[in-house]
Amino acid sequence: MNILGISAHYHDSAAALLVDGLPVAAVQEERLSRRKNDAAFPVRAIEWCLDEAGLSPANLDAVVFYEKPMLKFERILTMALREWPHSFKSFPHAMKSSLGEKLWVKGVIRSWLGVAPDKILFSEHHLSHAAAAFLTAPTRDSAILTADGVGEWATLTVGRGRRDHEGRTEIDIFREIRFPHSLGMLYSAFTAFLGFAVNEGEYKVMGLAAYGKPRFADDVRRTIRRTGDGAFRLDMRFFEYQRSAKRSYSRRFVDTFGAPRPYWDALDPTAGDGQRYADIAASVQLVLEETMVDIARTLQRETHLPDLCLGGGVALNGVCNARILRDCGFERVFVPSAPGDAGCALGAALVADRIHFGNPDRAIPDHPYWGPRIDAAELARLARDDGIDLREMESEEALLHQVALDLYAGKIVGWMDGRTEFGPRALGSRSILSAPHTTAQRDRLNRSIKFREEFRPFAPAVPAEAASTYFELPPGGDRMASFMSGVFRVRTEHRAKLAAVTHVDGTARLQTVDGGVAPRFHALLEAYGRISGIPVLLNTSFNLAGEPIVNSAVEGYSTFRRSGIDRLVAGRTIVSKNRKDRISEKGVPEDVEDAAQ
Numbered sequence: 001m002n003i004l005g006i007s008a009h010y011h012d013s014a015a016a017l018l019v020d021g022l023p024v025a026a027v028q029e030e031r032l033s034r035r036k037n038d039a040a041f042p043v044r045a046i047e048w049c050l051d052e053a054g055l056s057p058a059n060l061d062a063v064v065f066y067e068k069p070m071l072k073f074e075r076i077l078t079m080a081l082r083e084w085p086h087s088f089k090s091f092p093h094a095m096k097s098s099l100g101e102k103l104w105v106k107g108v109i110r111s112w113l114g115v116a117p118d119k120i121l122f123s124e125h126h127l128s129h130a131a132a133a134f135l136t137a138p139t140r141d142s143a144i145l146t147a148d149g150v151g152e153w154a155t156l157t158v159g160r161g162r163r164d165h166e167g168r169t170e171i172d173i174f175r176e177i178r179f180p181h182s183l184g185m186l187y188s189a190f191t192a193f194l195g196f197a198v199n200e201g202e203y204k205v206m207g208l209a210a211y212g213k214p215r216f217a218d219d220v221r222r223t224i225r226r227t228g229d230g231a232f233r234l235d236m237r238f239f240e241y242q243r244s245a246k247r248s249y250s251r252r253f254v255d256t257f258g259a260p261r262p263y264w265d266a267l268d269p270t271a272g273d274g275q276r277y278a279d280i281a282a283s284v285q286l287v288l289e290e291t292m293v294d295i296a297r298t299l300q301r302e303t304h305l306p307d308l309c310l311g312g313g314v315a316l317n318g319v320c321n322a323r324i325l326r327d328c329g330f331e332r333v334f335v336p337s338a339p340g341d342a343g344c345a346l347g348a349a350l351v352a353d354r355i356h357f358g359n360p361d362r363a364i365p366d367h368p369y370w371g372p373r374i375d376a377a378e379l380a381r382l383a384r385d386d387g388i389d390l391r392e393m394e395s396e397e398a399l400l401h402q403v404a405l406d407l408y409a410g411k412i413v414g415w416m417d418g419r420t421e422f423g424p425r426a427l428g429s430r431s432i433l434s435a436p437h438t439t440a441q442r443d444r445l446n447r448s449i450k451f452r453e454e455f456r457p458f459a460p461a462v463p464a465e466a467a468s469t470y471f472e473l474p475p476g477g478d479r480m481a482s483f484m485s486g487v488f489r490v491r492t493e494h495r496a497k498l499a500a501v502t503h504v505d506g507t508a509r510l511q512t513v514d515g516g517v518a519p520r521f522h523a524l525l526e527a528y529g530r531i532s533g534i535p536v537l538l539n540t541s542f543n544l545a546g547e548p549i550v551n552s553a554v555e556g557y558s559t560f561r562r563s564g565i566d567r568l569v570a571g572r573t574i575v576s577k578n579r580k581d582r583i584s585e586k587g588v589p590e591d592v593e594d595a596a597q
């Protein structure tokens with residue numbers, strides 16, 4: 001059975017294809033359209049998924065959309081009427097936006113794919129999140145908690161997933177919290193207040209929080225009232241998003257927290273207003289964690305299960321995820337590689353397969369590499385055409401050794417390998433790699449390559465079996481760390497040598513690399529360990545600020561040419577930028593020969 005899942009029209013659209021119950025392809029539209037957070041109907045992603053499997057639309061048994069547009073429209077209409085007359089300015093915009101492609105999704109799917117109407121199905125938004133989290137996780141019986149900005153009505157759900165030995169699958173959603181009461185919207189309101197782009201800058205708030213003290217926590221708690229059943233209600237007098245498409249917080253909010261940060265102002269979290277912004281970030285981060293911990297702890301007491309699957313955009317908050325693992329009584333916590341709306345494309349396809357059609361459960365390979373493959377020959381061709389230094393290494397071992405030497409010499413390497421990751425994080429397929437040892441290296445990356453705020457931390461990658469040597473990784477956090485979904489402490493004795501990847505509070509959002517799942521990246525870390533003594537590399541996504549992560553060799557090459565990246569690698573090909581940096585005949589740059597001995 002061939003089932004196509006689609007998420008679209010909000011942000012970060014994507015497509016995923018299941019063949020006989022297993023994913024064969026999944027990719028976000030932005031990687032192919034090259035428009036960051038592309039929300040358009042994912043024509044390119046669908047086309048690529050079908051091509052990858054050698055299928056045409058006529059071969060599809062079902063096409064599943066990740067949410068129910070009519071329910072979403074009902075919510076938008078209800079809110080507009082409830083907030084009338086305050087919503088009168090946003091009403092025409094909301095109606096126009098909803099009555100366009102969003103509401104007539106069935107017609108859009110039919111017109112693009114030509115499939116029969118009875119083959120088009122709709123999942124519910126949070127059920128898609130729940131399925132993406134639970135059905136891809138290595139567990140048979142698990143509590144499930146999903147939280148995001150909003151889907152149709154739900155903004156947070158709790159439930160349980162079960163897969164029995166006969167292959168039957170059940171996902172029960174016990175309870176939900178409805179719009180406008182939303183942890184995702186609360187965090188986004190603070191994201192906007194702190195001068196960052198909503199749906200994109202939430203990472204920055206989390207990074208900034210580490211610099212602050214939560215001295216505004218009681219003020220944040222006034223905006224979110226806890227209810228007796230462990231849930232919450234927002235005090236909507238502090239917010240505007242329920243009635244406005246443009247403003248997310250109200251005058252009362254500004255009276256409480258002070259002037260918002262203009263987005264164009266430089267931000268130094270250690271001085272002046274920057275300190276206040278950092279304190280506000282620390283405060284909302286703390287209140288988010290407290291609320292999620294209480295809800296997850298209640299769910300654990302209710303289900304008595306050892307496992308928890310987390311889904312929805314809030315599960316991108318690695319600090320919160322790690323605290324849930326530590327404080328709620330669960331032994332293991334699982335977060336998928338794409339917990340946000342893009343992942344709902346895969347979740348919706350799984351809902352259709354396992355629940356709607358009742359097909360038997362199949363264990364899904366536990367990795368994020370479902371996207372397009374890199375073509376190393378294309379990189380070699382581009383470099384030759386441009387007359388850029390290029391070297392084809394004679395063996396895999398020689399290549400890994402050479403790249404490790406370059407990294408140890410302080411070179412910054414664009415690393416393209418295999419199939420792209422499904423989800424927002426680079427996990428060794430499309431990564432910029434660097435030595436993790438000094439803050440000078442971190443600053444160079446920020447200034448000449450990533451062009452981003454200096455308070456944002458970089459992440460380390462480490463072989464799974466060496467992780468506990470360098471990081472305080474609790475056993476139940478293994479899977480979280482393999483998808484870079486949790487923030488854990490760097491062991492004190494290693495912080496000085498891991499300065500480029502240790503955040504100001506002594507933590508890191510590490511990625512553990514399993515040799516069975518990502519053998520080449522794992523081998524590179526080991527090769528680096530043999531040379532440097534520490535098998536840890538700085539790993540950041542292969543993109544420049546404002547651009548999607550690179551997909552093909554040409555995009556990697558273009559990014560390499562436009563930035564301070566020193567080397568670019570795909571397959572056995574190493575491309576170097578500067579003639580003076582040319583790799584010597586012995587394969588060792590001169591300045592490394594001494595260091596490597």
Ligand SMILES: [Fe+2]
Binds near residue numbers: 125149150313340341
């Ligand atoms: Fe969502």
